[in-house]
Amino acid sequence: xxxxxxxxxxxxxxxxxxxxxxxxxxxxxxxxxxxxxxxxxxxxxxxxxxxxxxxxxxxxxxxxxxxxxxxxxxxxxxxxxxxxxxxxxxxxxxxxxxxxxxxxxxxxxxxxxxxxxxxxxxxxxxxxxxxxxxxxxxxxxxxxxxxxxxxxxxxxxxxxxxxxxxxxxxxxxxxxxxxxxxxxxxxxxxxxxxxxxxxxxxxxxxxxxxxxxxxxxxxxxxxxxxxxxxxxxxxxxxxxxxxxxxxxxxxxxxxxxxxxxxxxxxxxxxxxxxxxxxxxxxxxxxxxxxxxxxxxxxxxxxxxxxxxxxxxxxxxxxxxxxxxxxxxxxxxxxxxxxxxxxxxxxxxxxxxxxxxxxxxxxxxxxxxx
Numbered sequence: 001x002x003x004x005x006x007x008x009x010x011x012x013x014x015x016x017x018x019x020x021x022x023x024x025x026x027x028x029x030x031x032x033x034x035x036x037x038x039x040x041x042x043x044x045x046x047x048x049x050x051x052x053x054x055x056x057x058x059x060x061x062x063x064x065x066x067x068x069x070x071x072x073x074x075x076x077x078x079x080x081x082x083x084x085x086x087x088x089x090x091x092x093x094x095x096x097x098x099x100x101x102x103x104x105x106x107x108x109x110x111x112x113x114x115x116x117x118x119x120x121x122x123x124x125x126x127x128x129x130x131x132x133x134x135x136x137x138x139x140x141x142x143x144x145x146x147x148x149x150x151x152x153x154x155x156x157x158x159x160x161x162x163x164x165x166x167x168x169x170x171x172x173x174x175x176x177x178x179x180x181x182x183x184x185x186x187x188x189x190x191x192x193x194x195x196x197x198x199x200x201x202x203x204x205x206x207x208x209x210x211x212x213x214x215x216x217x218x219x220x221x222x223x224x225x226x227x228x229x230x231x232x233x234x235x236x237x238x239x240x241x242x243x244x245x246x247x248x249x250x251x252x253x254x255x256x257x258x259x260x261x262x263x264x265x266x267x268x269x270x271x272x273x274x275x276x277x278x279x280x281x282x283x284x285x286x287x288x289x290x291x292x293x294x295x296x297x298x299x300x301x302x303x304x305x306x307x308x309x310x311x312x313x314x315x316x317x318x319x320x321x322x323x324x325x326x327x328x329x330x331x332x333x334x335x336x337x338x339x340x341x342x343x344x345x346x347x348x349x350x351x352x353x354x355x356x357x358x359x360x361x362x363x364x365x366x367x368x369x
Contacts, residue, residue, distance in 0.1 A: 001014075001025070001043075001053060001055070002025045002027070002048055002055040002056070002071075003025070003037075003056045003058060004057050006026050006036070006037035006118050007028075007118065008113060008115065008120045008121055008125075009125075010026075010121075011037040011040065011042050012111075012123065012125040012126065013056055013150070015041065015042045015123035016124070016126060017043075017153050017154070018041060018042055018123075019123050020153045023044075024042060024043025024044070025046060025052065026042060026046075027045070031045075033118055036117075048076070051075055051078055052076065052077045052078070053077065054077055054146045054149075055077035055079070056081055056150065057080065057082040058083050060219040060220070060223075061084040061090055062219050062223055064090035064094070065093030065098065068080055068104060072099045078103065078142070078146075079104075079105070079140075079143040079147075080104045080143070081105050081107040081143070081146065081150065082106060082108075083109055084220075084223075085108050085175070085224075086167055086170075087108060087132070087134045087167055088163040088164045088166075089223050091106055094136075101136070101138050101139075102139060102140040104143060105135050105136075105139045105144050106132075106133065107132065107133050107147050108131070108132040108170070109126045109130075109151070109154065110129050110131065110132065111125050112125075112212075114208055114209055114210075114211040115211070116213045116216070126154040126155055126156040127155035129157070130157050130159050131151035131157065131158050131159065132158075132160075132161060132166050133147045133148065133151065133158055133159070133161075134160075135147075167227045170224070175227075176228055176232060178210070178221075179221065179228070180235075181207050181209045182210045184206055184207050184210070185210035188207070238267060241267070242263070242267060244263075245260040245264050246264075249261065289336070289337060290337070290341040291333055291335055291336075291357070292333075292335075292336055292341065292345060292348070292357070293323070293334070293356050294306065294334060294356065295326070295328060295329050295332075295356055296331075296353070297328070297329045298325075298328070298329045303330065309351050313336070313343070313344045313347060320334050321333045331356075
């Protein structure tokens with residue numbers, strides 16, 4: 001394998017592949033970066049002696065097509081993919097200009113860190129994370145298979161989709177969030193003197209990703225501007241309603257304030273509902289999850305005992321929810337991997353907890369066995 005670009009993502013890909021026994025050749029226009037990646041064990045900072053099975057282009061979106069054309073011109077690899085977070089623009093450029101577009105499949109591992117450069121790379125960066133692959137109409141089966149193999153080598157979960165759909169999704173899930181983090185972090189520069197003294201974890205969570213490389217993110221945002229524009233317009237409408245509600249709460253009488261509070265609570269409730277669509281970290285796809293529902297006796301300490309019992313099976317307490325308080329106790333919902341459901345159910349039974357229901361993780365589909 002050849003990796004072109006030895007920043008955070010490229011070096012992480014190389015480290016993961018090298019750990020699986022793949023021979024990796026590294027290159028970067030910054031020779032020091034390539035040698036640093038090599039010194040970390042990511043591969044060899046040299047050209048391969050013959051065409052490799054796969055070349056990974058770890059460059060910004062606007063550079064993907066040009067780098068691919070140059071690599072294909074010198075016969076670097078039999079198949080090519082990239083790791084850029086925008087897919088439709090590079091795909092169009094490849095289809096229009098590349099010597100062999102069939103040998104290319106777009107790729108995007110959904111993982112990263114706020115730090116950049118090879119020293120921030122981690123072999124486990126992609127483990128359990130989605131890895132989007134966006135084959136175009138001319139992509140060969142061999143190229144797609146190489147992309148799938150790379151994702152699996154890195155411990156990621158491949159997801160195949162169209163490039164434009166990908167860009168619309170990441171505009172909402174990645175690119176606009178980064179922009180909002182930067183907007184919020186920018187407010188801190190001229191904030192009151194007490195900001196460093198009272199900055200809590202909530203602020204750090206909201207602004208953490210704002211530390212990304214401005215030049216790289218400028219390229220990403222420019223490349224996906226069309227998809228982002230619609231999301232930002234919807235956010236602007238929400239923020240306009242929030243600003244109007246806050247103005248009312250600050251100055252109006254009690255009757256008008258009630259309407260302002262309702263506006264804010266409605267937005268907060270929408271936020272809770274939206275967040276509920278996201279799987280918890282490490283939960284995996286919904287089809288790989290099951291739900292156990294257990295009735296916990298209404299006695300002091302019983303819920304704590306249940307939490308301890310499921311913790312022994314690797315179930316996090318944060319994933320568990322109390323669905324209802326019944327006369328005989330609390331109805332508790334426990335999400336577990338489908339493959340482990342029977343084993344965990346037997347374990348709970350052994351310590352005195354009878355599982356009433358086992359179902360898919362779609363909680364609305366619960367029914368008695």
